[in-house]
Every structure is written in C-alpha cells, then in structure tokens.
Amino acid sequence: MAEPRRLLLRPWVRALHRDLGYLAVGLTLVYALSGLAVNHIADWDPNFQNFERTHQLGPLPGDDDAIARAVVEKLSIQEKPTEVYRASDDQLDVVFSKRTLHVNPATGQVIDEGQKPRFLVRVANWLHLNRGKKSWTYIADAYAAGLLFLALSGLFMIPGRKGLLGRGAIFVALGVAIPVAYVQLSGGPEAASSAKRPGR
Amino acid sequence: MAPKLTPEVLSSLARRDLLRAAATGSVLSVLGGSYALAADDDPRTKEKRPDGRPRLPPGQRLISALKPMGGDPGDPSPASFKLKVHGEVAAPFELDFIGLLALPQTEIPLDVHCVTSWSAFDVLWSGVRVSLLAEKAKVKGDARHVIFEAANGYTANVRLAEALAPGVLVAHKANRKPLARAHGTPVRAVVPDLYFWKSAKWLTGIRFVKQDQPGYWETRGYHNHADPWLEERYG
Numbered sequence: 001m002a003e004p005r006r007l008l009l010r011p012w013v014r015a016l017h018r019d020l021g022y023l024a025v026g027l028t029l030v031y032a033l034s035g036l037a038v039n040h041i042a043d044w045d046p047n048f049q050n051f052e053r054t055h056q057l058g059p060l061p062g063d064d065d066a067i068a069r070a071v072v073e074k075l076s077i078q079e080k081p082t083e084v085y086r087a088s089d090d091q092l093d094v095v096f097s098k099r100t101l102h103v104n105p106a107t108g109q110v111i112d113e114g115q116k117p118r119f120l121v122r123v124a125n126w127l128h129l130n131r132g133k134k135s136w137t138y139i140a141d142a143y144a145a146g147l148l149f150l151a152l153s154g155l156f157m158i159p160g161r162k163g164l165l166g167r168g169a170i171f172v173a174l175g176v177a178i179p180v181a182y183v184q185l186s187g188g189p190e191a192a193s194s195a196k197r198p199g200r
Numbered sequence: 201m202a203p204k205l206t207p208e209v210l211s212s213l214a215r216r217d218l219l220r221a222a223a224t225g226s227v228l229s230v231l232g233g234s235y236a237l238a239a240d241d242d243p244r245t246k247e248k249r250p251d252g253r254p255r256l257p258p259g260q261r262l263i264s265a266l267k268p269m270g271g272d273p274g275d276p277s278p279a280s281f282k283l284k285v286h287g288e289v290a291a292p293f294e295l296d297f298i299g300l301l302a303l304p305q306t307e308i309p310l311d312v313h314c315v316t317s318w319s320a321f322d323v324l325w326s327g328v329r330v331s332l333l334a335e336k337a338k339v340k341g342d343a344r345h346v347i348f349e350a351a352n353g354y355t356a357n358v359r360l361a362e363a364l365a366p367g368v369l370v371a372h373k374a375n376r377k378p379l380a381r382a383h384g385t386p387v388r389a390v391v392p393d394l395y396f397w398k399s400a401k402w403l404t405g406i407r408f409v410k411q412d413q414p415g416y417w418e419t420r421g422y423h424n425h426a427d428p429w430l431e432e433r434y435g
Contacts, residue, residue, distance in 0.1 A: 041270060041316060042314070045267075045268040045269065045382065046270055047270045048268065048382065050268050050380070050381070050382040083277050083278075085279045085297075087297060087378075088301055091378060093278055093378065095276060099381075100276055100378075100381065100385065111377055113380045113381060113382075115273070115381050125270075131272055
C-alpha cells in the first residue's frame, strides 16, 4: 500500500522567501540608504549640497538686464537665467535653475547661493518619505507586507537545532528584546514627551 | 568630491567636533555628507530670557549659524511669489514680493530652535510682522489658529495668539542677506518660540481658521504645539 503524500510546506516557504528576497533587494537599498540619510538630518542636508559664495565685482552700471549680463559674464556662468528681478534698489536677483545671484548693483557685491541635489540619496529620500504620493503608497505598502512575509517565513526556513528549536530562537529573542529593552530603559515616548515638562 | 559648506557653517566646526565627526560620520562622508557640530561654552547658553526661561531650551545645543534642514523646495522666483492672506478674515488680500517689501519692515534678532536639537541665537531676520498682516486682513473674532501654507502642500499650524506675537515674521532676509534657497527663498515664516518646523519655508499663504488643523509634521508624529521649553517634540 502506498504511503499517503505529505504536504511539504518548507520547500514552498523557502522558494517564496528566496524569490521575494530577490524582489526586495532594490527597495531595501532605497529604504536603507534613505533611512541612514534622514536619520542624521540634524548633521547634514540629506537632499542637497548647499553652497554660498560672495563675489566683489565692483560697481555695475546699466539697466537690470545689462547688470545681469555683466554679472553672468564676469562669473563665467554658461547657464541662461530664468529670471532677472529687481526687488529693491540694492537687490537685483538673477535666478537660475539651481542657484540665485543676489546682486547689489551699487557695491558690486554678489551673493551666489544655491543647491546641488544629491543624485541618488535625494531620489531615495523622495521615495522613502513618499513625497510623490499616488501609486507609490501602494508599492510601499506591498513592500512592507513583503518584509513581514520575509520575516515570518524566515522563521521556518531552517529545521532542527539551527532553526526555531535552537539557535534561531535565541536570535529571534534577542532581536525582539532589543527594541523592548530600549523602550523600557528609555521610558519610551511618554518619558520623552512628558517627563521634562515643568509643572505637569 | 568633497562637500561644500557655507562659510557660516564652516565657522561653527570646532576642531574637537571635527575630529568627532571624522570618527563617527564615515557613513555620511561616503554618501557625500558633512557634519556641522555645535559651538561649545558660549556664555549665552547660560542666559535667561526676560520671561525667566533659559535662553537655550532643554535638550538643545547652540550652533553659530542656521542649518539647512531639507524639505521639498518651492519656487525660488521672487517674481512669481504670491502670499495669500485669507480664511477667517474680513479683508483677504494677496501680496507679491514688491508688495511685501512695501509694507512696514521689521529687523529683529531672534533665536530659533530646531526639533533636531540645534539652536541658533541672534539670527537677524528682516520681514513683516504677521500681526501687521492680520491687522490688514481684519481677522475675525472667531479665528483661533493660523495655518502657514507653503510650497508642495506643506502646512504648519500655530495658535493665533502665538502667531501674532511681536517676533513672528514673514521674513525675506536672514542676517541682512536674501534668504538662501536652503532656507526657503524668497519668503518664509519665522515663529521663534516654537520648534523651527513651524516656520514654514517657501511660504505661500497665511490662513486664519476657527478650528485647529494639524500640519505636515504634526500629522506625522510630531507635537501639535511644539514648545521647545516643554520639549514638545513628538505627539
């Protein structure tokens, strides 16, 4: 008599885990890179490199357009301004795509300031923070659900002593304990928002 | 290529802090980033405000210049700038950049405090008081809150009384220089006694409302009020 066929779940779990893992690589890089960048926002601008330079060009005669042309020429700027705007007697703004020249025509002082986007990180941040909204919300939700699947399916990948019945359980417990311990030791969000409030 | 720092930020990099940054910031350096750390031992950090509160709020460190904190940039064009003052007002109006400059100007040194724990003292802001704009718009008696509206849908909510405080400005200059792009050119709000995210950059509107409407960061886990002296960082 033939043995009844056993339903073997583990090979299916492993195959799904493997393929979903491959699929998640790109998005994981995006979120991890952006996470590192934004986590340290107090220390740097994660989206742009900002610059500011001051030039002394001497008196700049003529009308606004002539002044703008002279400044652009003296600073050897190849780009064409998108706007020349007289804000006041001592402020003529020459605006470019990523920089602005704030010109004082009387003194010839030019403040040249602007931003250079950090190519890869800015895009990653834009995705991570879901600035674009729309369909990215669904992709991000699907990715989050995929991570949940990867985490849970990962528990059952390995049988025996290296799996959940042994070494695996220790590491799972450790991984769970880290955030729990941090919240316990730090006092959690309540401590951060209320403990230092005088008179409350 | 090494990242470029503004002269103001460079001046805030003490040697010890630079070494610390070199030790701890390798990941960011690889990414093209840079640390700008606090100036230490400034006697102003021990000062008291006229209201008795410490000049440096708890949990803050003093730096010597404003730091760019990102955000979704708006249109830097002064020619395209429009500021809409509206909502619960009897006389809504709209200002262009020249119109804003034509109003009575205020130049005032103010301290600002970022929720990420840095503070900058005595930033010399130039602009127009929000209270003056409110007066011009004839705010109705039932208005209770002000919503600062900015580019790309960013908003920040402030209680009316706090928005009408003398130091609250619609600013177009910092330290006598036109606002840099990183700081919201051509015009931003400055609400000095609340965490700096309330000071919306790339300002496009001031809306007076009856009921509070939590803004961009307030709906993302940050505190609705944002008092630095109460460390109201998170909701």
